[in-house]
Amino acid sequence: MSNLKQGIQKVKKIDYLPLIFAYAVIIIFFSVCSPYFLSFTNFMSIILYASIVGILSLTTCLVLAAGQIDFSAGSVIALGSCVMGIMMRGGSSVWAAMAVCMLISALTGVYNGIMIAYVGMNPFIATLAGMQMFRGIAYLLTDARSITITNNVFKFIGRARTMGVPNAAWIMLLLLLLFGIVAKYTAFGRRIFVIGGSQKVAYLSGINVKRDTLLLFVIHGVVTGVATVIFTAQLGAALPAAAQNTNFTAISACVLGGVSLTGGKGSLMGSVIGALLLETLSNGMNMLGVASFWQDVITGFVLIFAVTLDIIKNRRKGSSY
Amino acid sequence: MLKVEHITKIFPGVKALDDVSLEVRKGEVLALLGENGAGKSTLIKVLSGIHSPEEGEIYYKGEPIKFHGPVDAKEAGISVVHQELAFLPLLSVAENLYIRHYTEKRHRLVNWSEVNAAAKEAMDMIHLHIPPERPVGKCSVAECQQIEIARAVYENAQVLILDEPTSALNDKETEELMKCIEGLREKGVSIILITHKIEEIMRIADRVVVLRDGHTVGECQVGAVTKDDLISMMVGRKITDMYPKKTNRPGGTLLSVEGFGTDLLSDLHFTVKKGEILGVYGLMGAGHLELGQALFGCYSKYTGEVRLGGELLRLKSPEICIRKGIVFLPSDRKQEGLVLMHSVKSNIMNLYYQTGKNSRIVNHKREESISRKWMEQLRIKTPSGETIAESLSGGNQQKVVLAKCLETDPKIIILNDPTRGIDVGAKAEIYHFLNALTEKGVSVIMITSEMPELLAMSDRVLVIHEGKQSALLEKEEMTQTNIVAAAISNDF
Numbered sequence: 116m117s118n119l120k121q122g123i124q125k126v127k128k129i130d131y132l133p134l135i136f137a138y139a140v141i142i143i144f145f146s147v148c149s150p151y152f153l154s155f156t157n158f159m160s161i162i163l164y165a166s167i168v169g170i171l172s173l174t175t176c177l178v179l180a181a182g183q184i185d186f187s188a189g190s191v192i193a194l195g196s197c198v199m200g201i202m203m204r205g206g207s208s209v210w211a212a213m214a215v216c217m218l219i220s221a222l223t224g225v226y227n228g229i230m231i232a233y234v235g236m237n238p239f240i241a242t243l244a245g246m247q248m249f250r251g252i253a254y255l256l257t258d259a260r261s262i263t264i265t266n267n268v269f270k271f272i273g274r275a276r277t278m279g280v281p282n283a284a285w286i287m288l289l290l291l292l293l294f295g296i297v298a299k300y301t302a303f304g305r306r307i308f309v310i311g312g313s314q315k316v317a318y319l320s321g322i323n324v325k326r327d328t329l330l331l332f333v334i335h336g337v338v339t340g341v342a343t344v345i346f347t348a349q350l351g352a353a354l355p356a357a358a359q360n361t362n363f364t365a366i367s368a369c370v371l372g373g374v375s376l377t378g379g380k381g382s383l384m385g386s387v388i389g390a391l392l393l394e395t396l397s398n399g400m401n402m403l404g405v406a407s408f409w410q411d412v413i414t415g416f417v418l419i420f421a422v423t424l425d426i427i428k429n430r431r432k433g434s435s436y
Numbered sequence: 437m438l439k440v441e442h443i444t445k446i447f448p449g450v451k452a453l454d455d456v457s458l459e460v461r462k463g464e465v466l467a468l469l470g471e472n473g474a475g476k477s478t479l480i481k482v483l484s485g486i487h488s489p490e491e492g493e494i495y496y497k498g499e500p501i502k503f504h505g506p507v508d509a510k511e512a513g514i515s516v517v518h519q520e521l522a523f524l525p526l527l528s529v530a531e532n533l534y535i536r537h538y539t540e541k542r543h544r545l546v547n548w549s550e551v552n553a554a555a556k557e558a559m560d561m562i563h564l565h566i567p568p569e570r571p572v573g574k575c576s577v578a579e580c581q582q583i584e585i586a587r588a589v590y591e592n593a594q595v596l597i598l599d600e601p602t603s604a605l606n607d608k609e610t611e612e613l614m615k616c617i618e619g620l621r622e623k624g625v626s627i628i629l630i631t632h633k634i635e636e637i638m639r640i641a642d643r644v645v646v647l648r649d650g651h652t653v654g655e656c657q658v659g660a661v662t663k664d665d666l667i668s669m670m671v672g673r674k675i676t677d678m679y680p681k682k683t684n685r686p687g688g689t690l691l692s693v694e695g696f697g698t699d700l701l702s703d704l705h706f707t708v709k710k711g712e713i714l715g716v717y718g719l720m721g722a723g724h725l726e727l728g729q730a731l732f733g734c735y736s737k738y739t740g741e742v743r744l745g746g747e748l749l750r751l752k753s754p755e756i757c758i759r760k761g762i763v764f765l766p767s768d769r770k771q772e773g774l775v776l777m778h779s780v781k782s783n784i785m786n787l788y789y790q791t792g793k794n795s796r797i798v799n800h801k802r803e804e805s806i807s808r809k810w811m812e813q814l815r816i817k818t819p820s821g822e823t824i825a826e827s828l829s830g831g832n833q834q835k836v837v838l839a840k841c842l843e844t845d846p847k848i849i850i851l852n853d854p855t856r857g858i859d860v861g862a863k864a865e866i867y868h869f870l871n872a873l874t875e876k877g878v879s880v881i882m883i884t885s886e887m888p889e890l891l892a893m894s895d896r897v898l899v900i901h902e903g904k905q906s907a908l909l910e911k912e913e914m915t916q917t918n919i920v921a922a923a924i925s926n927d928f
């Protein structure tokens with residue numbers, strides 16, 4: 116009996132509880148509306164497409180938890196993707212192309228990190244500028260044209276499955292596990308949350324706020340690189356105009372997962388579930404033939420709805436302010 | 437004037453107030469006394485419309501009344517100085533004083549000379565002199581506290597509620613406030629004063645109500661009781677030695693400071709011996725507060741030399757200092773000491789991984805046992821280690837900050853108002869604790885605005901005046917007169 120109570124207490128404490136509730140409602144709704152929705156195959160296709168945003172949302176969540184924000188990731192994906200396309204068109208190996216993509220992504224992280232932590236620029240401005248510059252470079256490099264890529268390694272990463280589950284999804288799960296451990300079991304992970312909670316307190320607690328912030332952005336860059344490879348592999352092409360929304364979808368996913376935009380709080384698991392929810396929503400709406408403009412409206416509404424639930428849940432806990 | 441009956445307020449896990457009744461009459465100073473977490477601030481928040489109670493009635497001027505928010509209470513003529521100060525750090529002192537007028541209709545346009553003049557007038561009422569244009573973020577805790585008092589006094593309230601208004605003030609500033617309170621009482625204002633300083637109650641209050649664990653445990657006229665009566669009523673036992681005698685003799689020099697200076701300090705020469713408590717005193721703005729921060733590496737530009745056990749230190753950042761075994765307890769627990777949204781446990785562990793001595797892999801069992809240890813040792817009153825720091829009472833928050841400093845096992849601990857807002861019982865415990873630390877050879881630099889604490893606990897006292905060292909007093913010379921004399925003039 117007391118075990119059951121404790122169990123309930125524990126479940127109640129999960130930050131992304133409203134999200135799971137919202138997700139359940141969505142799944143039930145689409146299952147009722149479409150006979151094709153509720154199947155293993157469909158769910159695997161959802162998870163395949165969700166993996167890019169899912170991966171990106173992991174470090175986006177940490178960046179937000181650190182009290183920062185990044186708007187440049189979408190452009191970084193486009194840039195990395197175009198560079199890979201150009202290299203492979205010119206005959207380089209897929210491995211070299213992927214390595215360079217990772218390097219470039221890491222460098223964009225260095226740029227964001229230095230601007231924000233060392234120069235002291237507002238993250239909103241620094242990454243907004245980054246967003247425009249990186250996208251611009253992608254256009255310059257490709258002359259605004261797309262490049263088709265056919266490659267077996269990419270096919271393996273983008274489309275193939277292991278034990279029935281898409282490889283991209285495996286990568287996402289692996290990274291979720293990795294960052295779950297970083298966030299919960301390493302001093303670095305814990306410091307990120309303290310910095311997000313209050314930079315002043317963090318500084319007076321002997322935390323090197325600048326170095327940790329830079330490191331976090333570099334890690335975020337590398338993870339964006341991983342997302343870029345999967346994105347390019349799935350698309351089979353490099354487009355300078357690609358991934359316009361990916362960044363914002365990732366932020367939405369994190370917000371759905373209960374991250375605090377002022378920092379100090381965030382759940383990786385919640386963010387990934389958030390990414391899955393958003394993909395499920397678009398998958399279901401496609402199945403029902405909802406027009407794309409309506410899809411945008413509905414996605415926006417779901418975001419507001421889930422966040423409102425969260426606010427209500429928090430309000431009940433505390434005082435009136 | 438203002439009366440509450442059978443108030444009960446429940447938070448998750450705690451019954452903060454349990455059937456409390458209380459009344460304050462016109463032109464009376466009522467003191468509220470009670471241990472940390474007794475429910476004093478909660479009662480105030482109920483009175484001022486921030487919390488709505490589960491049960492009970494509030495009567496104002498004889499009529500039952502319901503406040504739906506702090507604005508309601510303010511409009512009815514109840515002004516509050518809260519324990520945890522809330523300011524807009526980037527706005528000027530004047531604007532912070534004036535801000536409530538921004539909600540009035542006739543003030544669609546801002547008249548800056550009027551704003552500054554009003555601010556000056558408000559500050560004059562308690563003899564406070566801060567340039568009205570200065571951003572609040574640049575003011576010390578004591579200054580903020582006074583600004584808040586000025587604001588409340590200026591609002592012309594009929595009921596003025598002060599929640600630990602003097603916790604960061606020195607004797608002189610406290611005296612100004614006391615005079616101001618007396619003036620208001622004569623004008624017929626009702627005042628509720630919460631404080632842990634019993635002397636203030638004896639000095640000014642007409643009546644005392646004592647709270648313990650959310651209950652009223654006593655009520656009496658101030659003239660009819662002694663200090664000791666009040667203390668034992670409040671903690672439920674007698675406190676024999678408030679300031680325990682230090683028994684150890686300080687050893688050799690541990691920290692030596694030579695020609696030390698920052699932009700606000702200059703030419704300081706002193707040493708701290710192993711196992712010594714060095715008291716530091718100064719009047720507002722003297723630079724004594726900066727000294728604590730500077731020795732903790734917060735000013736990367738400094739002159740002079742600081743040696744720890746003979747080794748020259750680079751005081752470039754707190755990170756470096758913590759690794760060398762120096763920790764600092766900031767005076768502003770809300771802004772500098774705690775991540776309010778994080779749990780008590782996580783706050784206690786904040787410094788742990790920066791000492792360079794401990795593993796960087798987080799072991800949640802170990803965190804659990806460390807935080808439990810401190811919660812027991814310092815008697816931190818909280819439902820559990822998972823409770824968020826924000827929901828703790830002020831004094832208990834202070835204990836959490838102390839715990840996180842002590843957990844690093846430091847060689848030198850710099851304390852900035854260590855017992856700010858801590859009740860008498862817990863204070864005595866902390867003093868015992870500090871003494872036990874010095875027995876183990878830990879040195880303490882204690883910057884404090886509290887004279888009794890300074891006199892009783894320090895082995896020597898360093899007095900700072902206008903950024904310069906005006907005296908370094910040995911035990912025999914340490915008297916209140918000497919210290920104050922040194923604090924107001926350099927040629928002591």
Ligand SMILES: Nc1ncnc2c1ncn2[C@@H]1O[C@H](COP(=O)(O)OP(=O)(O)OP(=O)(O)O)[C@@H](O)[C@H]1O
Nearest residue numbers: 447452472473474475476477478827828829830831
């Ligand atoms: N917002 C809140 N949420 C949950 N618990 C709270 C909240 N505010 C106060 N409490 C709890 O209510 C109890 C009374 O707190 P309160 O702040 O009234 O104490 P206090 O008498 O003012 O103590 P102190 O002398 O330390 O300021 C404490 O146990 C505290 O943890």
Ligand SMILES: [Mg+2]
Nearest residue numbers: 477519829830
């Ligand atoms: Mg209080």
